[in-house]
Amino acid sequence: MSDKGSTYLDKILAAKRAELAAPRATRSGALTDRELIELGARLPRPRDFIGALREGPRPGIIAEFKRASPSAGVLREGADARQIAMLYAAGGATCMSVLCDRHFQGSLEDLRTVRQSVALPLLAKDFILEKTQIVEAKRVGADCVLLIVAALPAPQLRNLIEFSHTLEMQVLCETRDEAEIDRAMAAGAKLIGVNSRDLQTFELDPDRAAKLRKYVPKSFTYVAESGVRTIDDALRLRDSGADALLIGSYFMTADQPGEALRDLVMAL
Numbered sequence: 001m002s003d004k005g006s007t008y009l010d011k012i013l014a015a016k017r018a019e020l021a022a023p024r025a026t027r028s029g030a031l032t033d034r035e036l037i038e039l040g041a042r043l044p045r046p047r048d049f050i051g052a053l054r055e056g057p058r059p060g061i062i063a064e065f066k067r068a069s070p071s072a073g074v075l076r077e078g079a080d081a082r083q084i085a086m087l088y089a090a091g092g093a094t095c096m097s098v099l100c101d102r103h104f105q106g107s108l109e110d111l112r113t114v115r116q117s118v119a120l121p122l123l124a125k126d127f128i129l130e131k132t133q134i135v136e137a138k139r140v141g142a143d144c145v146l147l148i149v150a151a152l153p154a155p156q157l158r159n160l161i162e163f164s165h166t167l168e169m170q171v172l173c174e175t176r177d178e179a180e181i182d183r184a185m186a187a188g189a190k191l192i193g194v195n196s197r198d199l200q201t202f203e204l205d206p207d208r209a210a211k212l213r214k215y216v217p218k219s220f221t222y223v224a225e226s227g228v229r230t231i232d233d234a235l236r237l238r239d240s241g242a243d244a245l246l247i248g249s250y251f252m253t254a255d256q257p258g259e260a261l262r263d264l265v266m267a268l
């Protein structure tokens, strides 16, 4: 089979489908929807991720634990999830995101480690295609899950949002243009992200999140995702009206991630 025409996102999603199709060691692998809800509902109640962003200083910072990325390679050799989480919490992060996908050298284990290290609300940053993944994220301590509009047909998106809400999990719905923003809002998302990096090509358009701000009414919570490389980048996104900034590489590559975060929070 030729790879011609398939994008990075297609490849990551194909790998995720293969992972999900393989026999799984986890308990929730072959359960019915009802059993999944019963299992998920017994897990500890999630924290209020959106509430933390709305009530804290604006814009809130969602600091991401990210070992590597397909575009930049390894960001921090031997990164220690517990240590970074504690630096982020002490540095003034409002919430944290943990990259769980293996194309970013992440795992659910990293999320579990972060959960055991800090009390901040946590986002499971993964390529979620089915309900079992939402239960698994909750099981390791996530409060919020990422759902990528470009990866999910409309009925599936709505279904996964509803399922998350049934488990009292929140959803960050990731978009990249006006049409996807409309789809996210129509599907019931309350927390809308615009990723300035295109997951098809991994190219960055540093102004995308600022340009699209006007399409999301203020009753939603708006997250500018990716591409903050300087304090000025963060200031521009703040001035565009973003409620929160999701930042990974800038902190992960800093000599002192906690200091870099504190300086950024002070500048905002």
Ligand SMILES: O=P(O)(O)OC[C@@H](O)[C@@H](O)c1c[nH]c2ccccc12
Pocket: 064, 066, 125, 126, 174, 195, 225, 226, 227, 228, 246, 247, 248, 249, 250
């Ligand atoms: O490292 P950055 O440029 O600060 O980006 C963080 C975050 O936005 C990025 O990791 C991200 C946003 N959406 C995603 C979806 C999948 C994987 C990764 C992502």
